[in-house]
Amino acid sequence: MNAEIKTITRFDVWYHPIMAQTFAEAGGVALQTVARSASHHVILNALQASHVYQVPSARDELPSPWHVTGQLLEQLPRLLCVSTNGAGYDTVDVDACTRAGVLVVNQSGANAQSVAEATIGLMLDCARRISESDRRLRSVRGFSREDLMGTEVYEKTLGIIGLGQIGTRVARIAQALGMRVIAHDPLLDAGEVQRRGASAVPLMQLLEQSDVVSLHCPRSAATRNLMNAERFAGMRKGAVFINTARGGLHDESALYAALASGHLGGAGLDVWDEEPPALDHPLLSLANVVGLYHTAGVTLEARWRMGRWAAEQILQVLAGQEAARMVNPEVFARFSQRLRATDHGLA
Template sequence: MSVPSKARVCRLDIWINPVFDRIITPEPQLDLQILSKDPSCAMTADALALAHAYHVCAAKDDLPRRWFVDEQLISSCPELLCVSAGGAGYDTVDVQACTAAGIAVVNQSGANANSVAEHTFALLLAVVKRVVESDQKLRHESGFTREDLMGDEIYGSTIGLIGLGVIGTCVARVAQGFGLRVLAYDPLLDAHQIRERGAEPTDLRTLLAESDFVSLHCPLNAQTRHLIGAEEFAAMKPGAVFVSTARGGIHDEIALYEALKSGHLKGAGLDVWETEPPRRDAPLLSMPNVVATFHTAGVSHGGRHNVARSSAQQIIMMLNGDRPPHLLNPQVWERYLERRAKALG
């Protein structure tokens, strides 16, 4: 099915891999508009009011609140047919409100999965091998021995994955290469599916108790906010390492700080924060056994290229009337097609 009239595709002037524009721009039936992210810009508001498709930044702290896809923005964009979140996450999109309005929403699930899985092990190894501590001592101190910086092997240990979607499955595959036993807890999958993805199924309590390393790979939503708090950290093995490349807010940062400060946990590798970037005086950043990055797990050249390409391709599919592979609200599709036919001919 082809689009018989020009469809307006909008994105903000937030950095995106150039492949997005290279895919969208040559399409003769699409009109790409790049708008100012300035929340006071009337031209952006006017253009979005006429947009058929909106590629929206998925990073909540990079996007001005005014341009979140929420009820307020939706009410001012009567022509909006579809929204593409620029990542696996979609914190900046109210999917329920979009569904109510007949707007199709996609994310880019799996597009940066390999990058995130690799970063997970970069953090884990940096903590266990004490890479950052060693680097800092070599640069700023003297009079210490190699034994003062002794780390551990991970071979033969157990890693517990909370969430076994595309990224979690990639992590499970890499973990097996390191000789790790892989446990997984994912209430959306049955035991057979978890085994097919390379992990042993278990409940959350058993995972916490048996894992030497616990790594988060679930989305942030009402059910997972502060899923890992003081009680869960206390239930982890003494000396365990906690890693998250998922979303800030799934773990309680204060509770994690207390678990590290008490010595119950050996260390943590954190790519995600409730506020990004975290304040320089954030308690977790004061801990030498915390390795911190700035939500960059998926921000690799390859990962960003794949996300931008996926977003552009899915926008084209939706505007052509073809169902995209990563539709977050499949129940809206028939209504979406009706709205599309009315808007585009």
């Protein structure tokens, strides 16, 4: 890496200390942390001095003025790279970054095992009514054990929508539980779906056949409200719906209606349109909903990997090397030119 110090800016969300440690051991970079409560002027000055912006992935974790938009990028001419905390990049306009010659990288896979385990946990919780039993036991008496009778997942069908790193891990764990696994992923052919532990089926067939439907796809214009009233109606009566992917992939009002009517048997939700959801959110009023606060990927192990991987990847691209998790690899050549110009004091 060139002797010039490169500045990396992040906000004061929780990071594993391994990130700062990795940068300190490498040298050649300066990591600065800015409070989200700081004034607009202070935050903008910090970002304007930065070569890399380490940005939170969760929309509601970051004030909207600091989402990476074309408008913000116009004010950050020195910025070379945007690195997201996790696999998602909801806070980043990738097309705007590409137009500006800014490389975007993420930490895809860093929390895959954690999210997969949480997905299975939510599925088992809903099937066996674990949280419902716990809540009742703490508050009321006069019910029988049979009032809380659940079902086994053994020999049931799990339908996975999106068979990436997380979906593939979920499929393999489900197989170990004796489940039949089917999947829908328009980016994969049937052979690859089979290699990842599932049988490929069309979306509506998946909904019709599955006892549990679990979402593991990115949030985009194409997947917004992917699960709407029509598709919930297409699910098997009594089925369980799980979303540990992104808020906005399912229509919350439509899901409430499907649960309240008795058509669906339960839901395990880690993600919401607004995070955290309001205390009086209708879905939280239902006994057969298990809710998490976007914590499926929040484990010590996953956060260690996120911090370590992010730091190593930033150091790699600042050394002029292609990285494994580039979201817009087509911009790498232009990024490299801008990086060289910075190293030679031309930018």
